[in-house]
Structure formats: structure tokens, C-alpha cells
Amino acid sequence: MSEVKYLTEFYHLPEFKGLEGYKKNGGYVQLAKALKMQPQAIIDEVKASGLRGRGGAGFPTGMKWGFLPKNDEPRYLLCNADEGEPGTFKDRMMMEKAPHQLVEGMIISAFAINCKKSYIYVRGEYDDSINALEAAIQEAYKAGYLGKNILGSGFDHDMDVYRGAGAYICGEETGMISSLEGLKGQPKLKPPFPAVQGYLKKPTIVNNVETLAAVKYIMRDGAAGYRKYGTEKSAGSKLFSLSGNVNKPGNYEVPLGYPLKDMINGLGGGIKNGRKLKAVIPGGSSAPVLTAEEALNANLDYENLAAAGTMLGSGAIIVIDDSKCMVECLANLTHFYHHESCGQCTPCREGTGWADKIVHSILSGKGRLQDIELLVKVADNMKGRTICALSDAAALPIISFVTKFRDEFEYFVREGKSKVKGTAYKGHAYAATASH
Amino acid sequence: MFQLSPQGKEKVLAELKRYESRQSAVLPALYIAQAENKGYISPEVIKELSRVMELPEANINEVCTFYTMYNKEPIGNHHVQVCRTLSCMLNGAKELSEHICSQLGTHLGQKTKDGKFTVTEVECLGSCGTAPMMQIGDKYYENLTHESAMNIIRSLK
Numbered sequence A: 001m002s003e004v005k006y007l008t009e010f011y012h013l014p015e016f017k018g019l020e021g022y023k024k025n026g027g028y029v030q031l032a033k034a035l036k037m038q039p040q041a042i043i044d045e046v047k048a049s050g051l052r053g054r055g056g057a058g059f060p061t062g063m064k065w066g067f068l069p070k071n072d073e074p075r076y077l078l079c080n081a082d083e084g085e086p087g088t089f090k091d092r093m094m095m096e097k098a099p100h101q102l103v104e105g106m107i108i109s110a111f112a113i114n115c116k117k118s119y120i121y122v123r124g125e126y127d128d129s130i131n132a133l134e135a136a137i138q139e140a141y142k143a144g145y146l147g148k149n150i151l152g153s154g155f156d157h158d159m160d161v162y163r164g165a166g167a168y169i170c171g172e173e174t175g176m177i178s179s180l181e182g183l184k185g186q187p188k189l190k191p192p193f194p195a196v197q198g199y200l201k202k203p204t205i206v207n208n209v210e211t212l213a214a215v216k217y218i219m220r221d222g223a224a225g226y227r228k229y230g231t232e233k234s235a236g237s238k239l240f241s242l243s244g245n246v247n248k249p250g251n252y253e254v255p256l257g258y259p260l261k262d263m264i265n266g267l268g269g270g271i272k273n274g275r276k277l278k279a280v281i282p283g284g285s286s287a288p289v290l291t292a293e294e295a296l297n298a299n300l301d302y303e304n305l306a307a308a309g310t311m312l313g314s315g316a317i318i319v320i321d322d323s324k325c326m327v328e329c330l331a332n333l334t335h336f337y338h339h340e341s342c343g344q345c346t347p348c349r350e351g352t353g354w355a356d357k358i359v360h361s362i363l364s365g366k367g368r369l370q371d372i373e374l375l376v377k378v379a380d381n382m383k384g385r386t387i388c389a390l391s392d393a394a395a396l397p398i399i400s401f402v403t404k405f406r407d408e409f410e411y412f413v414r415e416g417k418s419k420v421k422g423t424a425y426k427g428h429a430y431a432a433t434a435s436h
Numbered sequence B: 001m002f003q004l005s006p007q008g009k010e011k012v013l014a015e016l017k018r019y020e021s022r023q024s025a026v027l028p029a030l031y032i033a034q035a036e037n038k039g040y041i042s043p044e045v046i047k048e049l050s051r052v053m054e055l056p057e058a059n060i061n062e063v064c065t066f067y068t069m070y071n072k073e074p075i076g077n078h079h080v081q082v083c084r085t086l087s088c089m090l091n092g093a094k095e096l097s098e099h100i101c102s103q104l105g106t107h108l109g110q111k112t113k114d115g116k117f118t119v120t121e122v123e124c125l126g127s128c129g130t131a132p133m134m135q136i137g138d139k140y141y142e143n144l145t146h147e148s149a150m151n152i153i154r155s156l157k
Helices: A019-024 A029-035 A039-049 A061-066 A090-097 A099-112 A127-142 A173-180 A209-226 A260-267 A292-296 A302-307 A326-340 A346-363 A369-382 A390-404 A406-415 B006-018 B022-036 B043-053 B057-066 B093-104 B146-154
Strands: A076-081 A117-122 A158-163 A204-208 A237-244 A250-255 A277-281 A316-321 B078-083 B117-122 B134-136 B139-141
Touching: A019 A099, A019 A127, A029 A099, A029 A209, A039 A061, A039 A099, A039 A209, A061 A204, A076 A099, A076 A173, A076 A209, A090 A099, A090 A127, A090 A209, A090 A237, A099 A117, A099 A127, A099 A158, A099 A209, A117 A127, A117 A173, A127 A158, A158 B022, A173 A204, A204 A209, A237 A260, A250 A260, A260 A277, A260 A292, A260 A316, A277 A292, A277 A326, A326 A346, A326 A390, A326 A406, A346 A369, A346 A390, A346 A406, A369 A390, A369 A406, A390 A406, B006 B022, B006 B043, B022 B043, B022 B057, B043 B057, B078 B093, B093 B117, B093 B146, B134 B146, B139 B146
Parallel strands: A076 A117, A076 A204, A117 A158, A237 A316, B078 B117
Antiparallel strands: A237 A250, A277 A316, B078 B134, B134 B139
């Protein structure tokens, strides 16, 4: 099976970044069309298209919009561009190569949900994305696609960019709302859900970059046309970020349901340096790891990966070859989650810290066999007990790594060195990171 | 004592009016102040922002300490941030940061003696397909080798 160029059709054209080039290739035609429609008809079309959130949770977009109160209360549209899930770099490409595609998708979405103000929350490190979006928004204002009475429709909309400041947790929608309010990015208890009470306690819809960009294509092709790609429950195409030990890492757009094997061995050009495949994390670091065998039988859609005990997540595929030590890989991730826990809920704050200490104790050759059980127990106690999903996201990789690659953990405890590398762990890498 | 420049102050006041809530201006204001204080936020910076923004120091300080992009200690003229997370690690990020530190004669988080560089390891920067990589200032440098990374670093004034 081959790649598709649906959302990414014009990404090879540098001119697609600017307004002129964007318009030359079909830009803002769908906005003009949408503004003549009934807002509810747009929502119905998005619902019928089967579009699901592309940021990680996979929640049906049209249904999310349907949770807004049915009155004229001011509401916000917040674009989640805080791409931070390790392994994910698709939104960055979309914003840098096609900022107008997102802006147009957002204005259409805003019109559908009767929203007069939207923000794009971009992670602080993405300087090029922020500059591209700010330039595109300025151009859109000048051309009358933003501001008062857009294209004579009577619809007003303002859009602004907000720069994050380095915190994974702000990718969680209520954490993002806290951050946009100028606070620590700590998630809030749900309910109330953001669609009812979000930014400044007003109804707020939070959607991922790729999700909002897709809305334009649902306008163009209709729900049925959009469903040309994908499966019944996983409609459309999706961008996947492929990284790790493959020959051709990068972003690839494929229909949902695409075989993971073809992604790795076909588009990805196979495993680097002639090594063998050992493991794959299919949906960003929070998704449970798959063994090589499981991976080669999996398809890239929501239901197939769920059946395989993992998830599609953000579409970040991290490939691990057979020269890599799984204890060391897990230690890298436990460090990440410990660093990124916002500290609000005890099971997460303490659990991520303990898990990280235990894995590093094994890695330093001081581990005991009962530490392996302890690690799983700590992870079990982190699940389903906190305000947001970060704690679960940290627990799932731990449990899957230890369960599926237990021999590597036991070997490290018994021999004090890596089964794969044959050496003890050395190095400074986990001792100090950025001041925080 | 730290004081915002007249232009800096003007920018902070503009941010206060830009959003529906004044508190929303705290993140942008911290960036403006950091740029005027050699790249880090000191307690004096918090005091000045509190005065200018008419917000309690605690509201600004807790935000500052939550996020990694605000430096809480003085840093070198160039902040070399090497991504350490899994995809980069699988492609030699740890060896890369060790190499950079040893070439510069420094340790992670420590300014070089000439004050030019601070090297840190940071979590995923969203550049996993071009690993290993580093960010210096606002700029990403991708697909690095030990040599290309040092060439980039040495070319900085």
C-alpha cells in the first residue's frame, strides 16, 4: 500500500505557506462555502465524517462540539499545538508548511460552533511554527478572512497565537486552559468538561492541529468523500511520525488501517544498519510497547491497536532495533514522566518518582529481583487515580516493558549488566537536565 | 536591581491588554523580561514584573518555576539544549551531549569558564525524525553528528 497525499497534497510547494500560493491551490474556497451554510449542517457533516481527535485521545470531533451549551454564551476555540508526546512531530510540519490550512480549518470550525475568538496554543520551542502562524493570521486579517463581517457573512472572528513555555502537561486540554489563563499548567478536574466550562470558565473546544485542518477537507469532499480513506470506525487519512532506528524517518500520511509492517519496512525503508526489529511504540511514548511480532501484525487504526493492547495515540511510531537495551529505553521514559508530572496528584507525583528510581537502580546494577515486581505494583497504583491521564500514560509503558521484555530486566538484576549490550550502564545522562 | 527598558515595559503593558484576563499576560511577560536580563529570571525580575503588571509576586513566581523555558539561574550566552528523549536517545543523543560537554570542558547545567555556553539535556523537542538534534536559542539543528554539532557550536560568537 502506498502513501496518500490528502492533507499534505501541496506540502512540497514552498509557496503553499503564503496566502497567494495557498489561494492558488484551493485556499479559502471552503471557508466561503461554509459561511453560506447553516452552522448545524457543518457540525452534522463533521459528525458524519467520523473524524476523531488526532492529538492522542481519538475522541469524535463532532460529538465534542455537540457538548457546547445551546445558547449564545461566548465560547472559545483552542487549537492544541503543544505537540509534546515523545516521537510526535507532525503538527510542527503542518504549521510550518501550511499555516493557512490550519487557519482556514479553524475559522470554519469557529463558524460552526458560533465562536468569535480562538487561540492557537503552540509549544514555546516551536519558533518557526509560531512565526509562520503569526504571519498567516496577519495575512488572513488583511484579506478579510478574519476580523469583522468575514466575506460579508456577518460572522466576526478573531484569532491569536499563545506561546507555551516548556511543559508536556500543557498538551492535556485542561492543563492547556490553565496555561492560557497565565497559570501553572495544571489540569483541572472533569466534569465540568471544557466544552461546558473552559478558558475563563467559558465553554471551550480544544482540538488538535491536524483535526482542525481536516475540517476543511470534510467541507470540500463531504462526509462520504472524506471516508474514502480509512475504516468504518477510523475514518480518513492520518499523519504518522516515524522515528527511531529506521532508514527513512519522517512524517507519512497514510489511510487509517495501514499496516504497521509497511510503514516500517516500506515507507520507513526498514531497520537501520542491517539490524533486526525488536520493539515498536506505535502511538507516542504513552502507548504500550509492542514486540516485533505484534507490531508486524498490527494495523494503524484506533480499533486494531486497541485490540493489540495499545493505542494509536498521536500517531508517533518509535522503532527500536535489537541492539538497544529495553531497561535503558524504559529508564529514558520514566525520567521523562517524572520530569513532566505536574505534581498535583500524589499517585502521579510520587509514583513517577519511585518508578524512575527503581528503574535506575536496576540500571546501575543495584537492582533486586523483587524490584521488578515492585515496579509493576507502583505502576498499577498509578492507574485511574488522578485528575488527568499523565499518570496512566506513565504507568502503561512501564507495565508493558516489564511484562514483554522481562528477561532483559531479570538479566540486568542478576548479572549487573545489560543482556543486549553486555556492559554495565555508565554515563551522566540521567543525572542532570535543564534547571527546573 | 532589575528594571524593564521603556520598550520592554510598553510590550508588557500591551500584553496585559491583549487577552481577556490580565493573568494571561504572565507567560509572555516573563519571556520579555528574560530577554532583557541575560536570559534568566532572577527574584528581582519577578519583583519588577509584579510592580509593572500589578499582580502579586507569587502569581508570577509560581508560573516561572513551573515551566522549563524560563531559566532560574544565569546561563551562558548560548544555551545548547540537547534533546535526550527516546527517539533521540536511540540515535545517540547521550553520546552527543557527552561529546559536546567534553569538547567544551564543562558539565551539564554548568556554564563554560568563558561564560559562552551552557549545555543542558532537555525533554522531547518534537524533532524525532531528524535525531539527534539540539536547540540553540530559538533555532533547531537537526541530523547532527559529533563533528557537525561542534562546528555549529564553535561558529557561534
